[in-house]
Amino acid sequence: MATQKLYAGAKLRDMRTRMGLTQKDFAAKLGVSLPYLNQMENNNRPVSTTVVLALAQEFGLDVTELSTGDSERLVSDMREALADPVFAEAAPPLADLRLTASNAPALARAFIELHRAYRQTHERLASLDEALGREDARMQASPWDEVRDFFHYCDNYIDAVDRAAERFATGQEPSQDIRVLALAQLKAGGVKVEFVQQAALRSYDPDVGILRLSARAAPETQTFQALLQVALLTQDKLLEATLDFARFQSDEARAIAKIGLANYYAGASLMPYGLFLAAAQECRHDLEVLAARFGASVEQVAHRLSTLQRPGAKGIPFFFVRVDQAGTITKRHSATRLQFARFGGACPLWNVHRAFETPGRFLRQLAETPDGVRYISLARDVSKSGGSFGAPVRRYAIALGCEVKHARSLVYADSLDLGQDSAFEPIGISCRICERKTCHQRSVPPLERRLTIKPNERGVLPYEVN
Template sequence: MAAHKLYVGAKLRETRQKLGLTQKDFAGKLGVSLPYLNQMENNNRPVSTSVVLSLAQQFGFDVTELSTGDSERLISDMREAMADPVLADIAPPLADLRLTASNAPALARAFLHLHRAYRQTHERLASLDEALGREDARTQPSPWDEVRDFFHYCDNYIDAVDRAAERFAQPVGGAGNIRVKAVSALGHRGIEVSFTDSARLRHFDPDTGQLEISLRAAPETQTFQLLLQVALLEQDKLLEATLDFARFQSDTARSIAKIGLANYFAGAALMPYTSFLNAAQEVRHDLEVLAMRYGASIEQVAHRLSTLQRPGAKGVPFFFVRVDQAGTITKRHSATRLQFARFGGACPLWNVHRAFETPGRFLRQLAETPDGVRYVNLARDVSKSGGAFGAPVRRYAIALGCEVAHAPQLVYADDLDLSKPRAFEPIGISCRICERTDCHQRSVPPLERRLAIDPNARGVLPYEVG
């Protein structure tokens, strides 16, 4: 396979600026000429192997950061935005999007912000009965989308919060004792914890210092809610400092993000980074073994695996997604090249949709995306009982996957034939940006392709894709 040329001028320039070095000083430390550095920073030349080695040796730089930055996410997000019907006739080719993401990432983000504003306005106009006369009908991202993008572009890894959670859990000694420590930490703050038969998972009264945890919730959920409350109380300054750094546009987005950070702390305390990474590698990412060892749910374990991106100690880069029965993505994260659709549902050919048909079972899938990248996918339903007769059951399914190069590190890849191309099922991301011409599950035509309509013939689709 031919070597992949690395054009990461924006990342190289950002690294130099963080170090406070001029181009001349930076070039000297990397052992290259000033014109050569200038060409690399402007993506006129790829970053050479010697420069990559110098970055690692001179500055301790994690070179994997060069190839796993924001570029792929920006390209995926721009392709989906360009799939909007209003842009369909003027959408630039993929090569131009790649150049924009590499050379002008700030411009790409500005375009995505503008497109989100357009969609917000369009959706409000489509619901006049809700939008007319409201003073808050502004063209800004929804708070939920803003928070989702924050975690998305942080690689779903928040270093300061993750390390604080690891320090909190470190003296425990055994995974089962983290619950006791959480109750003890709350007790030291004068908070009394009680377990009640309530439909609410958690309720804290700051005036009385009473924290109620629902007995209807699963034990791992109870522990998680205890740790979440610990985060809100003991780590408030850290959470607020992180929120200041994010610069959210509204108080609502900031409030949502704070709960998200508290959730992050809870998961990281339940499954401390170093311990969990070592355990995951030891058991080859067996979700059930990890769930029992850490007193966590399958979903909690899968989500945590997708966050193991600490510089210098990264785990297998996974993607993680949760969908509801309608196929709507309710959680999404990818440390791989695969990026999820920002709007709409997941590709119907993913095995995650079949997980609802086989509750309690893990489904495996070898899959290939239109860009030729191959993945090992794992899917399972994670239905959540209401805890009482007649209480509604929330039904979800999760998918966890990684590129096939990491298959030897997964127990789920054992006995799968990775050598046969036909074993890999063709999947996509979103129909509008999927270039496959022969997909039997296509719902709308792909962008950048001409359609041929023959009134005298009909195949699987009512048109043929050129």
């Protein structure tokens, strides 16, 4: 099999700009000519092995950062945006999208943002009777989507926050329990912690310095919420500096992101990077073993596994997703080539939907996406009790997976026939951009294909995809 050429012009330009080097100086450090560097930065030439080695030796670059993960993610997001019926007659070919993602990633992100604004405007117009007269009826980017995309394009790994949490969790006595450490940190800061019968998981009164945690919550949830409050009280400068770097468009997005960063700090403290990565590799990523070892929930462990993308010490690139009973994606992240629909639910053929039918059990699935990439996916239901009789129970399903080439590092791959083509089920991302012709669960036709309608014939679908 031929080795795939690496085009990373945008990343080379960005790296050179961050270091304040001219093309001439950068070329000299890499040991190439100025015209050759210029061609690489414009993706007229692939990045050579000599340049990759020079980047690693001269600048200490983790060469995996030159991979096309961001480009593929942008291509996936653009394809979904272009699946909107408004582009039915003008959708560019896939090759053009790949060129845009590689050569002009800023333009690609601007296009995605523009389409998102269009979608929100369209939805507001569809419910104009409700929006009329409201002060907040003006169009603006969804703060939630803005924050989601921030984490999405950071590979869900925030280095400064992750390392700060690791220092906090491992800088004490080796035997120090993280729950005890969190409560001690709060006490040292003048905060009194009370466990009370309340519906809210966490409530902090800064005027009297009292943190109230729900006595109804599971122990791992209580610990997580205590660590979250530690982050808000002791890491404010770090969180604010990270928010300044992100440049969010609204105060609401910034506020949501700050809670997201505090959540990140809590998870990274509960499961410190180095210790957690070593433990995950040792037990072959057994979620239940890791949950017991680190005093975390299965969902917390699965989410943490999807963040192990520290340069120079990366774990397996996982995807992680959580869906509700309606199939709506409530959490999503992918460090793999598999991307999730930005609008609507996940593919109905995916095992995450079947997890609701088998509570308390792990479901395994070998799956193949339309681009031919194969994955192993693990799904399980997650119920969150309200803590008292009559309180509503929130039910979700989570899925964690990776490309099948990493399957041998997962205990869940044992006994699966990885070499049998028929063992892999076909899944997609969104019906509008999925090119499968015979899917029995298709809800709408693919926009990039022509249809044939035969009034006298009816198969699985009322049309044929050409």
